[in-house]
Amino acid sequence: MLNTVLLGGGNIAHHLFVVIRELTSVNLIQCYNRNIEAIKSFEKHLEITDDLNKLKDADLYIIAVSDNAIAEVSATLPFSDRLVVHTSGSMPMNELAEKNRRGVFYPLQTFSKEKPVDFSEIPICLEAENQKDLNTLKTLANALSDKVYEMNSHQRKTLHIAAVFVNNFVNHLYYIGNDLCEKDKIPFEILHPLIKETSEKLMKVNPKEAQTGPAIRNDIKTINSHLDQIENNAYKDIYKILTASIINTYGREEL
Amino acid sequence: MLNTVLLGGGNIAHHLFVVIRELTSVNLIQCYNRNIEAIKSFEKHLEITDDLNKLKDADLYIIAVSDNAIAEVSATLPFSDRLVVHTSGSMPMNELAEKNRRGVFYPLQTFSKEKPVDFSEIPICLEAENQKDLNTLKTLANALSDKVYEMNSHQRKTLHIAAVFVNNFVNHLYYIGNDLCEKDKIPFEILHPLIKETSEKLMKVNPKEAQTGPAIRNDIKTINSHLDQIENNAYKDIYKILTASIINTYGREEL
Numbered sequence: 367m368l369n370t371v372l373l374g375g376g377n378i379a380h381h382l383f384v385v386i387r388e389l390t391s392v393n394l395i396q397c398y399n400r401n402i403e404a405i406k407s408f409e410k411h412l413e414i415t416d417d418l419n420k421l422k423d424a425d426l427y428i429i430a431v432s433d434n435a436i437a438e439v440s441a442t443l444p445f446s447d448r449l450v451v452h453t454s455g456s457m458p459m460n461e462l463a464e465k466n467r468r469g470v471f472y473p474l475q476t477f478s479k480e481k482p483v484d485f486s487e488i489p490i491c492l493e494a495e496n497q498k499d500l501n502t503l504k505t506l507a508n509a510l511s512d513k514v515y516e517m518n519s520h521q522r523k524t525l526h527i528a529a530v531f532v533n534n535f536v537n538h539l540y541y542i543g544n545d546l547c548e549k550d551k552i553p554f555e556i557l558h559p560l561i562k563e564t565s566e567k568l569m570k571v572n573p574k575e576a577q578t579g580p581a582i583r584n585d586i587k588t589i590n591s592h593l594d595q596i597e598n599n600a601y602k603d604i605y606k607i608l609t610a611s612i613i614n615t616y617g618r619e620e621l
Numbered sequence: 622m623l624n625t626v627l628l629g630g631g632n633i634a635h636h637l638f639v640v641i642r643e644l645t646s647v648n649l650i651q652c653y654n655r656n657i658e659a660i661k662s663f664e665k666h667l668e669i670t671d672d673l674n675k676l677k678d679a680d681l682y683i684i685a686v687s688d689n690a691i692a693e694v695s696a697t698l699p700f701s702d703r704l705v706v707h708t709s710g711s712m713p714m715n716e717l718a719e720k721n722r723r724g725v726f727y728p729l730q731t732f733s734k735e736k737p738v739d740f741s742e743i744p745i746c747l748e749a750e751n752q753k754d755l756n757t758l759k760t761l762a763n764a765l766s767d768k769v770y771e772m773n774s775h776q777r778k779t780l781h782i783a784a785v786f787v788n789n790f791v792n793h794l795y796y797i798g799n800d801l802c803e804k805d806k807i808p809f810e811i812l813h814p815l816i817k818e819t820s821e822k823l824m825k826v827n828p829k830e831a832q833t834g835p836a837i838r839n840d841i842k843t844i845n846s847h848l849d850q851i852e853n854n855a856y857k858d859i860y861k862i863l864t865a866s867i868i869n870t871y872g873r874e875e876l
Contacts, residue, residue, distance in 0.1 A: 487814050530835065532812050540823050546779055546783045559730065559744065573792050573799050587688070591711060596782060607858060615796065
């Protein structure tokens with residue numbers, strides 16, 4: 367039985383609390399948060415504290431706090447040589463204080479409070495300083511998800527950057543599409559089937575082969591005609607830079 | 622019974638040929654293409670021709686050719702005062718020669734030859750010069766799709782621009798994410814659930830509210846750390862411009 371303590375009171379901490387508590391192979395024994403009000407709802411299920419000095423003995427401490435608090439929380443832990451992990455995609459493992467055995471337990475997904483998530487579908491990326499600790503993290507990760515990956519801090523950061531492109535930036539392009547439609551009184555729902563098709567195609571076809579549109583055809587007439595109609599200068603610049611990047615990506619091959 | 626002639630030999634023409642031919646309420650009587658070889662496979666089902674002077678009498682002529690050929694083909698038609706439509710998203714209705722009654726029949730989807738499409742899910746955007754012709758186009762559109770919209774040329778062009786953002790540009794962001802992962806030997810499949818989640822969320826939540834990531838948090842430390850790790854200058858520029866646009870979109874509200 368893996369005794370675990372969870373530190374943090376944000377989105378990830380809340381989601382981890384819910385799914386870890388359900389496991390039979392892992393025992394969530396305590397939750398910590400600096401602001402105890404944020405984890406008050408955990409109290410009926412297990413011990414909560416806002417005092418790092420009252421942390422119980424455990425096999426694993428999961429620090430699920432914001433990126434810029436990881437160093438401080440881990441440095442303030444009143445013990446050493448125990449397994450301590452953070453849950454951040456962009457922070458390296460050595461953001462954690464050196465006095466403990468370090469690791470990373472990074473679930474790759476956008477968590478919102480409103481929407482329940484199916485954790486078994488969420489990829490979990492693991493890193494640890496030694497094989498024994500990695501195995502401990504695997505025990506937890508495999509109990510939660512069918513998709514468990516080992517990777518180093520550099521790879522995890524690249525993955526996080528790639529996630530910014532395919533999730534945060536993609537959503538912003540959806541926003542722009544929506545905004546353009548609204549301004550001309552076109553129901554954005556017209557574009558839903560196309561959006562669905564584009565993301566589903568990706569699961570079957572490499573995005574390099576799936577590319578369509580005026581840029582890959584080098585259709586300068588349509589490109590200029592689009593730029594003429596776009597009034598918002600920021601959108602115009604985004605249109606230009608992405609079009610140039612597509613032309614450059616496919617043009618290079620002919621050299 | 623609506624007698625229809627189809628002109629063109631590309632992707633859209635092929636898909637329209639397949640689905641219109643199946644309709645009982647519409648009679649596809651002839652197909653034309655300048656290069657007859659491209660529509661040779663239609664010959665066992667109906668008359669084909671490469672001579673505009675041999676076009677049959679019909680209630681509707683659908684010009685499904687590339688954007689820059691629409692004007693010429695429509696000007697060369699050896700008749701007048703008949704209903705002639707094109708299938709382009711970015712071209713205005715008056716790209717068609719004035720001698721005939723003009724209209725637009727624009728199915729909004731990316732068509733690839735390999736992949737069969739469920740036409741009933743594809744939005745079809747209609748425009749015509751008068752109500753009677755619009756009704757004729759509705760007869761055909763409603764027989765093919767559950768999603769039929771009327772819109773003018775300006776709106777259709779805006780829709781096409783929005784489609785470039787949410788389809789072509791989104792796919793290019795998928796390509797960049799894939800490329801970043803490949804270079805660091807990370808399986809891109811790790812990002813598939815996140816991509817699926819991002820596009821599905823859009824169907825339920827307005828993209829403005831769905832935005833997450835370092836840019837909307839104005840998390841300059843993470844943004845700079847990402848920019849440090851991205852080696853490709855084109856990707857760096859795209860990261861910067863989209864981050865600035867997100868910050869600007871949400872920052873404006875606080876003014």
